[in-house]
Amino acid sequence: MMGLREWLRYGVPQLWLSAAAVTACMLMTLGLIGLVGYKGLAHFVPRAVVAFNYPGAEGPRLAGEFVAHERVPRSRVPDAAGDADPIQRSLLRRGNREYVAQEFVWTQDAAIHNLEYPHDIMVLERREWGRLYGYLRGYAAQAEQPFTTAFSHAELQRELQHSSALRQRIDNIERGSMGRINAALERLRIERRRLERRGESATRLDAQQQALHSEFAVLSTRLQTLYAGLRAPRLLLALADDREVQVPLANIVRAYQPNALDLVGQTALYLERLWEFLSAEPREANTGGGVFPAIFGTVLLVLIMSIIVTPFGVITALFLHEYAGHGVLTRLVRISVNNLAGVPSVVYGVFGLGFFVYFVGGHLDRVLFPHMLPTPVFGTPGLLWSALTLALLTVPVVVVATEEGLTRVPQAMREGSLALGATQAETLWYIVLPAVLPAILTGLILAVARAAGEVAPLMLVGVVKLAPALPVDGSYPFLHLERKFMHLGFHIYDVGFQSPNAESTRPLLYATAFLLVLLIIALNLTAIRIRNTLQRRYGTRSE
Numbered sequence: 001m002m003g004l005r006e007w008l009r010y011g012v013p014q015l016w017l018s019a020a021a022v023t024a025c026m027l028m029t030l031g032l033i034g035l036v037g038y039k040g041l042a043h044f045v046p047r048a049v050v051a052f053n054y055p056g057a058e059g060p061r062l063a064g065e066f067v068a069h070e071r072v073p074r075s076r077v078p079d080a081a082g083d084a085d086p087i088q089r090s091l092l093r094r095g096n097r098e099y100v101a102q103e104f105v106w107t108q109d110a111a112i113h114n115l116e117y118p119h120d121i122m123v124l125e126r127r128e129w130g131r132l133y134g135y136l137r138g139y140a141a142q143a144e145q146p147f148t149t150a151f152s153h154a155e156l157q158r159e160l161q162h163s164s165a166l167r168q169r170i171d172n173i174e175r176g177s178m179g180r181i182n183a184a185l186e187r188l189r190i191e192r193r194r195l196e197r198r199g200e201s202a203t204r205l206d207a208q209q210q211a212l213h214s215e216f217a218v219l220s221t222r223l224q225t226l227y228a229g230l231r232a233p234r235l236l237l238a239l240a241d242d243r244e245v246q247v248p249l250a251n252i253v254r255a256y257q258p259n260a261l262d263l264v265g266q267t268a269l270y271l272e273r274l275w276e277f278l279s280a281e282p283r284e285a286n287t288g289g290g291v292f293p294a295i296f297g298t299v300l301l302v303l304i305m306s307i308i309v310t311p312f313g314v315i316t317a318l319f320l321h322e323y324a325g326h327g328v329l330t331r332l333v334r335i336s337v338n339n340l341a342g343v344p345s346v347v348y349g350v351f352g353l354g355f356f357v358y359f360v361g362g363h364l365d366r367v368l369f370p371h372m373l374p375t376p377v378f379g380t381p382g383l384l385w386s387a388l389t390l391a392l393l394t395v396p397v398v399v400v401a402t403e404e405g406l407t408r409v410p411q412a413m414r415e416g417s418l419a420l421g422a423t424q425a426e427t428l429w430y431i432v433l434p435a436v437l438p439a440i441l442t443g444l445i446l447a448v449a450r451a452a453g454e455v456a457p458l459m460l461v462g463v464v465k466l467a468p469a470l471p472v473d474g475s476y477p478f479l480h481l482e483r484k485f486m487h488l489g490f491h492i493y494d495v496g497f498q499s500p501n502a503e504s505t506r507p508l509l510y511a512t513a514f515l516l517v518l519l520i521i522a523l524n525l526t527a528i529r530i531r532n533t534l535q536r537r538y539g540t541r542s543e
Contacts, residue, residue, distance in 0.1 A: 033514070033517055036510055036513050036514045036517065037514045039507065039510040040507065040510035040511035040512070040513065040514035040515070041274075041511070041514070042507065043507035043508060043510065043511045044270050044273040044274045044277065044511075045266075045270055046123075046256065046258045046261060046266055046269050046270065046273075047065040047066070047067070047258060048065070048117055048258055048259055049063060049064065049065055049117065049118070049121050049123060049133060049258055049259055050063065050064065050065070050066065050092075050115060050116070050117055051063040051115075051116055051117075051118055051121065051240055052112045052113060052114055052115040052116070053112075053113040053114045054107055054111060054112060054113070055111055060241060060242075061240045061241055061242075062092065062094060062105075062107070062240055063094065063118075063121060063133045063134075063239075063240035064092045064093045064094035064095060064133055065092070065093045066090045066091065066092055066093075067091050067092075067093050067104075067503070068090065068091040069088070069089075069090045069091075070088075070089060070090075070091075071086040071087065071088050071089075072086055072087050072089060073085065073086050073087070074086060074087050077089070077108065087108060087110075088108070088109045088110070089106050089107060089108050089109060090106070090107055090109060091104055091105075091106055091107075091503070092104065092105050092106075092107050093131070093503070093504070094133065094240075095123075095130055095131035095132050095133050096131075096132050096133060096134075096239060097129045097130045098129050099239065099243065099245065103130065103501065103503070103504065104501075104503040104504070117259045118135075118259060119257065119259050119260045120135055120136070120257065120260070121133060121134070121135055121257065121259060122134060122135065122136055122153070122237070122255055122256070122257050123255070123256055123257070123258055124235075124237075124247065124252050124254075124255050125252070125253045125254040125255075125288075126247070126251045126252055126253060127250075127251050127252075127253055127283050127284070127288075128251055128283075128284060129251075130284065130287075130288070130501075130504065132237070132245075132247065133239070133240065134237035134238055134239045134240070134245070135237060135238045136151065136153065136156065136235065136236075136237060137149065137236045137237060137238050137244060138151055138235070138236035139151040139155070139156070139159070139233070139234070139235055139236070140233065140234045140236070141232065141233050142232050142233075143232050143234075147234075147236045153255075153257060156235070156255055157255070159233060159249060160249070160252060160254075160255060163230060163233065163249050163250060163252070166226055166229060166230045167230060167250070169226055170223060170226050170227065170230065173219055173222065173223055173226070174223070177215075177219055178216065178219055178223075179469075179473075179475070180474075180475070181212050181215060181216050181219070183475045184208075184212055185209065185212055185213075185216075188205050188208060188209050188212070190371060190372065191205060192205055193371040193372075194371045197370070197371055230249075230250045231248060231250050233248070233249035233250070234246050234247065234248055234249060235247045235248075235249060235252070253276075253283075254272075254273075256269055276289070276290050277289075277290045277291060277511060278290060278291070278292065278295070278515075279292050280292060281293055282294075282466060282491075285465075285466075285499070286465065286466065286491060286494055286495055286499070287495065287499055287501065287504060287505050287508065288508075291486075291488065291491060291512055291515065293466075293467055293470060293485075293486040294486040294487055294488045294490075294491040294512075295488065295515070295519065296470055296471075296472075296485075296486075297383075297463075297467070297470075297471065297485035297486045297487050297488075298452060298487050298488045298489070298516070298519060299519070299523075300383070300471060300472070300485070301383065301386055301387055301390070301451075301458075301485065301487065302448055302451055302452050302523060304383070304384075304387040304481075305387045305390045305391050305394070305447075305448075305451050306444060306447070306448060308387055308388060308391040309390075309391035309394050309395050309398055309444075309447055310398060310440065310444060312391065312395055312398075313395045313397075313398025313399045313402060313440075313443065313447075314398065314402050314433075314440055316337070316395070316399050317398070317399045317400075317402035317403045317406060318402075318406070318428065320333065320334060320399075320403060321403050321406045321407070322406070322424075322428060322432075337395075337396050337399050337400070338396065338400070340395075340396045341396040341397065341400075344456075345393060345454050345456050345457050346456040346457060346460075348389055348390075348392055348393045348457045349389060349456055349457030349458070349459065349460035349461055350460060351389070351392075352385055352386075352388065352389030352392070352457060352460065352461040353381070353385075353460045353461055356385040356388050356389065356461065357379065357380065357381055357382075357385050357461060358379065360378075361376065361377075361378035361379035361380065361385065362376070362379040364377070364378045364379070365377050365378055365379045377482050378482050380482070381460065381461045381462040381484060382461075382462045382481060382482040382483055382484055382485075383462055383471050383480070383481050383482070383483055383484070383485050384481035384482065385461045385462055386457075386458050386461045386462035386463065386485070387481075389457050389458075389461050390451040390454060390457070390458075393450070393451065393454065393457065394446075394447035394450055394451050395447075397443050397446045397447045397450065398440070398443035398444060398447055399443075400443065401439050401440065401442045401443025401446065402436060402439055402440050402443055404439055405435075405436040405438065405439020405440065405442075406432065406436055406439075408439070409432055409435045409436060413431055413432070413435070414427055414431065414432065417430070417431045434534075437531075437534045438531045438532075438534045438535045441527050441528075441530055441531035441534065442531060444527055445524050445527045445528060445531070448520070448523050448524060448527065449520055449523075449524055452489075452516070452519065452520045452523065453489055453516070453520065454489065455487070455489040455490050455492075455493055458487055458489070458490060459490060462484055462485060463484070463485060463486065463487045463490045464484045464485070464486065465486075465490075465494055465498075466486065467483070467484055467485050467486045469483065470485075471483045471485050488512060488515065488516040488519065489516065491512055492509060492512050492513055492516065495508055495509045495512060496509045
C-alpha cells in the first residue's frame with residue numbers, strides 16, 4: 001500500500017485534481033449546451049391558450065399563452081391583489097400586436113378569474129404582426145363577398161393549403177422565371193456597355209432584349225392574376241374582448257387550435273414548426289420564420305475559408321520547418337505568427353475592409369469590370385472577402401498545428417527517403433505530408449471552431465441582416481463570391497440585440513444559438529473522423 005509520502009511524491013493529488021477540474025468543465029459545458037437546447041427546442045412546442053377575466057385590463061377578457069412564471073416581493077407590485085407575500089405572477093403573451101398596447105403583460109395569479117382553456121380558440125401565425133388569438137367567425141373568398149359563418153377548421157386548413165400553393169407558384173415565377181430573365185437582361189446590359197466602350201454597334205442585342213421584355217410582360221400579367229387570387233380571401237375572427245377583425249388569408253402562415261390537439265397533433269405541429277425553422281427564410285425582420293439562408297451562408301463560408309487557409313498555413317509551416325534556417329528572421333516570423341493569434345478579431349475586419357474590399361476589390365473592378373463602374377462588383381463587402389478575412393484570422397492556428405506535426409515525423413523517414421534517391425520535394429510530398437495530415441486536420445478543426453462563431457469581422461466584410469439571394473443559384477457562374485450573405489452568428493446578434501420585442505424573440509435566440517453549436521460540433525466531428533482515419537493509416541498522432 002502506497003504511503004502518504006509516496007502518494008504526494010508521485011503527484012497523485014495533482015492527478016485527481018486535474019481529473020476533477022476536467023470533469024467539472026465538461027459538466028458545465030454540457031449543462032450550458034443542454035440549457036440552451038432545452039430553451040431553444042421548447043420554442044416549437046405548441047402551448048395551451050388560456051382565456052380569463054382580469055381587472056384593469058384593456059378589455060373585459062384576456063387570452064393568450066403563459067410563457068413565464070415568477071414569485072416577486074410584494075413591494076415590487078404596489079397594486080398587488082390579495083395578502084400573499086411574495087406575489088405569484090405570470091407573463092402572458094396575448095399577441096394581437098396591432099390591436100393591443102402591449103403584446104406581453106404580467107398578470108397576478110390572485111387577480112385572475114374565470115380561467116378556462118377554450119377548445120375553439122385559434123392561434124394564427126402570420127407573416128406580419130406576429131401571432132393572433134381569436135375565434136373563427138366566418139370566411140369570404142372574394143373582396144366584396146359577405147362572410148360565410150358556416151366555415152369549419154378543416155375547411156380553413158384546405159384554404160390555407162391552396163393559399164400556400166399559390167404563394168409557391170408566385171415564388172417560382174418571381175425567383176425562377178423572372179430571376180432568369182432579369183439575369184439575362186443584366187448580361188445584355190453589360191454586353192451593351194462593353195460594346196459601346198469599344199465603339200462597336202450593339203443593335204444585334206435589341207432582338208434578344210425585346211424577346212426577354214415580352215416574356216417578362218407575360219409573366220407579370222400571370223403574376224398579377226395569382227396575386228389577386230391570393231389577396232382576396234379573408235377570415236373573420238372574434239378577439240377575446242368580442243371585437244371582430246378581418247385577417248387576409250395570404251398573411252397567415254399557420255392556423256391551429258392548440259387546446260383541441262391530442263399528442264399526435266401536438267407532435268406533428270412541433271415537427272412542422274421545427275422543419276420550418278430549419279428550411280424557411282426569416283420573416284418580420286428576422287423575428288419569425290426560419291434560418292436556412294443563415295445556415296447555408298455559415299457552412300459555405302466555413303468551407304471556402306477552409307479551402308483558402310489550409311494550403312497557406314501548410315506551405316508556411318513547411319517553409320519555416322523544412323527550408324528556413326534558425327536565424328533571427330525566422331524567429332521573428334514565428335513570433336509574428338504566434339502574436340497574430342492574439343489580435344482582436346474586429347481588427348481583422350477593419351483590415352479586410354480596407355485591404356481586401358477597397359484595395360484589392362477596387363483594383364479588380366477597374367481591371368476586370370470597367371464596364372460595370374461606378375457600380376462595384378468585388379469592390380464591396382461579399383462572401384470572398386469574408387472568407388479571406390477569416391482565413392487570415394485562423395492561419396496562425398494551422399501554422400502552429402502543422403509545425404507541431406512536422407516535429408513528430410521521425411528524421412529517419414526523411415533520411416531513408418533521401419537515401420533511396422528521392423529529392424527533398426518528393427520526400428515532403430510522398431513521405432512527410434501524408435504523415436502530417438492528422439496534424440493539419442487538427443489545426444483545421446481549431447480554425448473551423450473559431451471561424452464559425454466569429455461575428456465582429458464579418459459585420460464589416462460581407463454579412464447582412466437579410467440577403468435577397470443565396471450565394472449559390474442556377475445562374476452562371478453558379479457560385480457568386482461577390483454576394484453578401486447571412487450568418488448564424490450575426491443572426492443571433494441581430495435577434496438578441498436589435499429586435500424591438502425582446503420577449504418574443506428570446507426563444508428564437510436560444511434556438512438559433514443551439515443550432516450554431518450543433519453545426520460547429522457537426523463540422524468538427526467530420527474533421528475529427530477524417531483525422532482519425534489518417535492516423536490509423538499512417539500510424540502518427542497529432543496530439
